[in-house]
Amino acid sequence: MQYRRPTESDTTITELMIPSYANFGGKIHGGIILSIMDKVAYACATKHAGNYCVTVSVDTVDFLQPIEVGDLVSLMARVNYVGRTSLVIGIKVTAENVKQKIVKHTNTSYFTMVAKDDDDKPAPVPGLKLTSEVDIRRFAEYILRKELKDYHTKSMNEMRTSFKVNQDLSDLDKYNCIIKLQ
Numbered sequence: 593m594q595y596r597r598p599t600e601s602d603t604t605i606t607e608l609m610i611p612s613y614a615n616f617g618g619k620i621h622g623g624i625i626l627s628i629m630d631k632v633a634y635a636c637a638t639k640h641a642g643n644y645c646v647t648v649s650v651d652t653v654d655f656l657q658p659i660e661v662g663d664l665v666s667l668m669a670r671v672n673y674v675g676r677t678s679l680v681i682g683i684k685v686t687a688e689n690v691k692q693k694i695v696k697h698t699n700t701s702y703f704t705m706v707a708k709d710d711d712d713k714p715a716p717v718p719g720l721k722l723t724s725e726v727d728i729r730r731f732a733e734y735i736l737r738k739e740l741k742d743y744h745t746k747s748m749n750e751m752r753t754s755f756k757v758n759q760d761l762s763d764l765d766k767y768n769c770i771i772k773l774q
């Protein structure tokens with residue numbers, strides 16, 4: 593069994609935010625950032641796996657602060673966890689105002705990638721050699737996130753199968769909706 597340190601596949605992409613990346617409000621489109629996140633996740637996962645990798649799932653993308661035209665955006669990716677054929681890549685995104693030298697943290701997200709062999713089948717990936725406290729914490733954090741996600745999926749499925757519109761409407765009173773069942 594082969595093991596690799598997370599640092600061996602660390603990958604950073606830095607890109608200047610040009611005017612054509614802006615939305616109608618003059619800030620950078622979230623989709624532009626997502627696209628670069630996917631690229632850095634691909635590069636990091638493929639370096640670790642030694643095989644072509646595909647994106648399977650993205651966990652929580654919250655844009656905490658807007659990114660401006662002219663900002664220098666850096667996306668830093670590291671393998672946080674590996675399963676048999678899957679890899680979880682943590683990505684930290686920062687945006688630097690190069691004139692004022694102010695750096696803001698805009699989001700951290702987790703991309704699950706799967707390595708593929710030449711026949712397009714999931715391929716085993718090397719294990720992780722964890723040698724720092726931070727990498728051990730990130731590995732353990734993923735296990736907790738996975739447990740919480742499984743619980744969430746199970747709860748949603750139970751809700752969908754047990755929901756009865758005539759019994760469960762009173763809970764919606766406090767929300768921004770009006771119900772007129774037809």
Ligand SMILES: CC(C)(COP(=O)(O)OP(=O)(O)OC[C@H]1O[C@@H](n2cnc3c(N)ncnc32)[C@H](O)[C@@H]1OP(=O)(O)O)[C@@H](O)C(=O)NCCC(=O)NCCS
Pocket residue numbers: 646647648649674675676677678679704706714
């Ligand atoms: C990802 C994919 C290979 C899984 O295929 P599969 O036949 O279900 O294969 P497996 O059941 O063996 O799963 C392979 C791995 O993917 C993981 N996986 C599958 N679905 C997942 C999901 N929704 N979230 C997280 N991990 C997932 C499994 O846990 C497994 O990981 P492990 O080997 O580390 O335990 C397949 O669904 C696929 O090719 N999807 C399209 C991916 C793609 O094209 N992405 C680009 C976006 S356009």
